[in-house]
Amino acid sequence: MRRSAxxxxxxxxxxxxxxxxLAGQQTLTVFAAASLTEAFSALGARFEAEHPGTAxxxxxxGSQILVxxxxxxxxxxxxxxxxxxWMRYAADRGLLVGGxxxxxxxxxxxLIPRSxxxxxxxxxxxxxxxxxxxxxxxxxxxxxxxxxxxRRLGEAPGFPADFDVRVQANLVSEEExxxxxxxxxxxxxxxxxxxxxxxxxxxxxxxxxxLEIPDPYGPIAEYPVAAVVDGQVELARTFxxxxxxxxGQAVLAERGFMAAGGTTPR
Amino acid sequence: xxxxxxxHPAREALCRLIVLGLAAVLAxxxxxxxxxxxxxxxxxxxxxxxxxxPVREALWLSLRTSLxxxxxxxxxGLPMAHLLATRRFPGKAALEVLLDLPLVLPPTVAGxxxxxxxxxxxxxxxxLSVMGISLPFTTAGAVLAQxxxxxxxxxxxxxxxxxxxxxxxxxxxxxxxxxxxxTFWRVRLPLALPNIVAGLGLCWARALGEFxxxxxxxxxxxxxxxxxxxxxxxxxxQNLGAAATLSLLLVIMASVLLVAMRQAGLGLFAPxxxxxxxx
Numbered sequence: 035m036r037r038s039a040x041x042x043x044x045x046x047x048x049x050x051x052x053x054x055x056l057a058g059q060q061t062l063t064v065f066a067a068a069s070l071t072e073a074f075s076a077l078g079a080r081f082e083a084e085h086p087g088t089a090x091x092x093x094x095x096g097s098q099i100l101v102x103x104x105x106x107x108x109x110x111x112x113x114x115x116x117x118x119x120w121m122r123y124a125a126d127r128g129l130l131v132g133g134x135x136x137x138x139x140x141x142x143x144x145l146i147p148r149s150x151x152x153x154x155x156x157x158x159x160x161x162x163x164x165x166x167x168x169x170x171x172x173x174x175x176x177x178x179x180x181x182x183x184x185r186r187l188g189e190a191p192g193f194p195a196d197f198d199v200r201v202q203a204n205l206v207s208e209e210e211x212x213x214x215x216x217x218x219x220x221x222x223x224x225x226x227x228x229x230x231x232x233x234x235x236x237x238x239x240x241x242x243x244x245l246e247i248p249d250p251y252g253p254i255a256e257y258p259v260a261a262v263v264d265g266q267v268e269l270a271r272t273f274x275x276x277x278x279x280x281x282g283q284a285v286l287a288e289r290g291f292m293a294a295g296g297t298t299p300r
Numbered sequence: 301x302x303x304x305x306x307x308h309p310a311r312e313a314l315c316r317l318i319v320l321g322l323a324a325v326l327a328x329x330x331x332x333x334x335x336x337x338x339x340x341x342x343x344x345x346x347x348x349x350x351x352x353x354p355v356r357e358a359l360w361l362s363l364r365t366s367l368x369x370x371x372x373x374x375x376x377g378l379p380m381a382h383l384l385a386t387r388r389f390p391g392k393a394a395l396e397v398l399l400d401l402p403l404v405l406p407p408t409v410a411g412x413x414x415x416x417x418x419x420x421x422x423x424x425x426x427x428l429s430v431m432g433i434s435l436p437f438t439t440a441g442a443v444l445a446q447x448x449x450x451x452x453x454x455x456x457x458x459x460x461x462x463x464x465x466x467x468x469x470x471x472x473x474x475x476x477x478x479x480x481x482x483t484f485w486r487v488r489l490p491l492a493l494p495n496i497v498a499g500l501g502l503c504w505a506r507a508l509g510e511f512x513x514x515x516x517x518x519x520x521x522x523x524x525x526x527x528x529x530x531x532x533x534x535x536x537x538q539n540l541g542a543a544a545t546l547s548l549l550l551v552i553m554a555s556v557l558l559v560a561m562r563q564a565g566l567g568l569f570a571p572x573x574x575x576x577x578x579x
Binding site for chain 2: 096098099102149151166168171172173205206207208209210218221222223224
C-alpha cells in the first residue's frame with residue numbers, strides 16, 4: 035500500500051531482479067539420469083502443484099556427468115542416479131546428506147530401427163560381423179548394464195562364449211547417455227542399440243523394433259536418489275518423499291519403471 | 301575539441317585507468333583458465349598420460365583427420381576462393397552467406413544437418429549406402445564434419461589474399477601475353493601464398509578443435525572417431541589426468557600455430573590487413 039505511484043514503476047523491475055526472496059519463491063534443482071526425463075518431469079509438475087511457490091528445475095544427463103558437475107560445485111539439491119556405482123562415488127566424496135534410497139528399477143531392451151537395415155532378428159545377430167551396434171559409454175550406467183548383459187548372454191544356451199567380444203567388435207559409437215543411443219537407432223544410423231525399456235517412449239516406439247533380453251541375462255537397473263550436501267536439504271527430502279510415495283511410484287510405473295523392491299509390471 | 305571538460309587531466313587519467321582496468325579484466329579472464337590448466341597438471345601426470353593409449357590414440361586420430369580436412373579444404377576451397385575473388389555472378393551474395401554460415405552455426409546443428417544429408421537414411425546418404433559408402437560412425441565422417449566447420453576460415457583468408465593481388469601485376473602479365481592459367485599459377489597464387497598458408501593454419505586449428513559436429517555426425521569411438529576434443533569430454537568423466545593432458549596438448553598445439561603464423565607475419569587477422577595494405 036505504501037508502494038504507490040512513483041515506486042510502482044520500479045516494482046516490476048525489482049520483482050524481476052529479486053523474484054525469489056520477494057514472492058517467497060524457491061527453486062528446487064534436481065540432477066537426474068537421462069532415462070528419468072519424462073517420469074521426473076511429471077513428478078516435478080506434481081511437486082510444483084503440491085507446493086505453490088516452489089519451482090522445480092531439472093538437469094538431465096548421464097549420471098556420470100551429473101556427478102562430475104556436482105563434484106565441481108554445480109548447485110543441486112537432489113541427485114538421482116541410474117546406478118549404484120555413481121551414487122556410491124558421490125557418497126564416498128561426501129557429496130550427499132544421509133543415505134540414498136532406491137526408488138525404481140528398470141530393464142534393458144535391444145532397440146532396432148523399424149526398417150531393420152542390419153537384419154537383426156534375434157539377439158545373436160548383434161554379434162554378426164558388419165552389424166552396427168551403438169552402446170552407451172562404459173562410464174554411463176546404461177553402458178555398464180549393457181556390457182554386463184552381453185557378458186551374461188555369453189553363458190546363455192545358443193550364444194557363443196565370446197558373444198560380448200563379437201558385439202564389442204561391432205561397436206560404432208559410445209554415446210554419453212542412453213537417450214543418445216535411442217536417437218541413433220531412431221535415425222536408423224545404428225542397426226541396433228541397447229537402452230532401457232522406459233526409453234521406448236511413445237515417440238520412439240513408432241520407429242523401432244524391440245528385442246527383450248530374457249531373464250536371468252538382463253541385469254536389472256537400480257535407481258537411487260539422495261539429497262546433495264550443499265543443497266536445500268529439507269526441500270530435497272520433500273521431493274524425495276514424493277518420489278517414494280505411492281503417488282510418485284504410480285507416476286514412475288505409468289512410464290514403465292518397476293517398483294523399487296517389487297516385480298516386473300508386464 | 302569543443303568539449304574542454306574532456307581534456308581535463310584528472311578526467312583523462314580516470315578514462316585511461318578505466319580502459320586499462322577493463323582490458324586487464326579481459327586479459328585475466330582469458331589467461332587464468334589456460335594458466336590454471338598448466339598449473340593444475342603436474343608434469344609427471346602429463347608425461348605419464350601422453351604415452352597412455354587413450355591419449356595417444358586420440359592425438360594420432362586428431363592429427364590424421366584434421367590434416368585430411370585441411371588438405372580437402374585446400375583442394376575444394378581454393379577454386380571457390382578464386383571464383384569469389386575474381387568473378388561477379390548472380391547468386392554470389394547467397395553463396396557468400398552459405399560459406400559464412402558454418403562459422404556462426406552451432407556445431408551440433410551442423411552435425412545433425414550432416415546426418416540428415418549423409419546419414420544412412422539421409423537425402424544423399426541413402427544413395428551412398430546403396431553404393432556401399434557409409435559416413436556416419438567412420439573416420440571419413442569425422443573428416444567431413446571437420447571440413448564442414450573449418451573450410452570457411454580457409455576461404456575467407458585465401459580469398460582476401462587473391463583479391464589483394466594488385467591489378468598492376470596482372471595487367472603486366474597480360475601485356476606480356478601470359479595465359480590466364482599461367483598468370484594464376486605464376487603471379488596471383490605466389491603473391492597470395494602468405495594468406496593461403498595463414499588460411500590453412502586457421503582451418504587446421506579449427507578442424508583440430510571440432511567437437512559438436514563430430515560427436516553428432518560421426519559418433520564417438522576410440523581410434524575411429526574419438527578425436528582429442530571428444531576424448532577430453534569423455535576423460536572428464538573418468539580420468540581427469542588424461543583430460544587435462546589432452547587439453548594442454550590442444551592448447552600447446554594451437555599456441556604454437558598462432559605464434560608460428562605471427563613469426564611468419566601471418567597473424568590471425570593478417571589476411572584482412574594484407575588486403576587493406578595492398579591498394
